[in-house]
Amino acid sequence: MEQNRESILKLPTHVTIIMDGNGRWAKKRGLERLNGHQAGIESVRASTELAAELGIKYLSLFAFSTENWGRPKEEIEGLWGLMIKAIGDETPTLMKNNIRLRVFGDLEGMSENLQKQIYECIERTSHNTGTQLIVMLNYSGKWDIVQACNRFKNEHPDEPITEESVARYLSTADVPDPDLMIRTSGEERISNYMLWQTAYTEFYFTPVLWPDFRKPDFRKALEVYSQRERRYGKV
Ligand code: IPE
Ligand code: IPE
Numbered sequence: 283m284e285q286n287r288e289s290i291l292k293l294p295t296h297v298t299i300i301m302d303g304n305g306r307w308a309k310k311r312g313l314e315r316l317n318g319h320q321a322g323i324e325s326v327r328a329s330t331e332l333a334a335e336l337g338i339k340y341l342s343l344f345a346f347s348t349e350n351w352g353r354p355k356e357e358i359e360g361l362w363g364l365m366i367k368a369i370g371d372e373t374p375t376l377m378k379n380n381i382r383l384r385v386f387g388d389l390e391g392m393s394e395n396l397q398k399q400i401y402e403c404i405e406r407t408s409h410n411t412g413t414q415l416i417v418m419l420n421y422s423g424k425w426d427i428v429q430a431c432n433r434f435k436n437e438h439p440d441e442p443i444t445e446e447s448v449a450r451y452l453s454t455a456d457v458p459d460p461d462l463m464i465r466t467s468g469e470e471r472i473s474n475y476m477l478w479q480t481a482y483t484e485f486y487f488t489p490v491l492w493p494d495f496r497k498p499d500f501r502k503a504l505e506v507y508s509q510r511e512r513r514y515g516k517v
């Protein structure tokens with residue numbers, strides 16, 4: 283593993299992934315979309331494992347967007363079922379690997395069973411000090427910016443909104459902005475994801491569909507990132 287780490291010279295602190303292509307993966311095989319989501323869980327497992335092995339501090343995953351409510355009811359309910367099971371099944375592995383689960387997004391709108399499972403896992407893993415696995419659920423970038431402004435204004439009605447105050451009230455306030463954003467499935471767009479936080483993020487797009495994305499694909503993205511020169515507007 284040490285040797286593997288050496289080939290990635292510059293390790294990102296925070297990697298975020300737009301996990302996309304589950305439906306197409308299933309369709310290609312004549313399966314239901316939900317089978318694609320099910321298969322994608324193995325990719326979550328592999329990516330989390332590699333992040334923990336390499337010592338990546340934050341891995342955030344876009345699991346359900348505000349816009350995804352527009353999907354058929356059966357797909358949405360199927361997804362909740364898969365998530366409830368996955369969180370329950372994976373909690374012991376998270377404990378074993380010292381991984382802390384966090385979930386950001388508008389959780390009040392989610393099923394009660396899912397909320398319960400999420401809060402239990404968050405609580406159980408809250409003292410783990412290794413990789414933070416952050417699941418973005420019922421999340422959108424515009425939602426996050428608006429809720430940040432509203433909460434700030436509630437608490438500080440007489441102060442002007444500044445970049446610093448917005449950043450402080452975003453759901454991701456105590457997490458550094460992503461260094462690397464990976465999107466699978468060949469789509470090259472942000473889809474209302476972390477709009478504020480990706481202002482200076484490096485983007486990596488791969489045609490690999492999410493259920494096929496495994497450690498070598500993740501490693502490739504990290505190697506490409508490692509070669510990027512980040513200038514932040516300077517020369
Ligand atoms: C990503 O895969 C998973 C979620 C958005 C929940 P998709 O379900 O978007 O798969 P495609 O894009 O239809 O192939
Ligand atoms: C983005 O994927 C949302 C998640 C991965 C959770 P979508 O499949 O919903 O995005 P669009 O509709 O192709 O932009």
Ligand code: MG
Nearest residue numbers: 302303304305
């Ligand atoms: Mg998609």
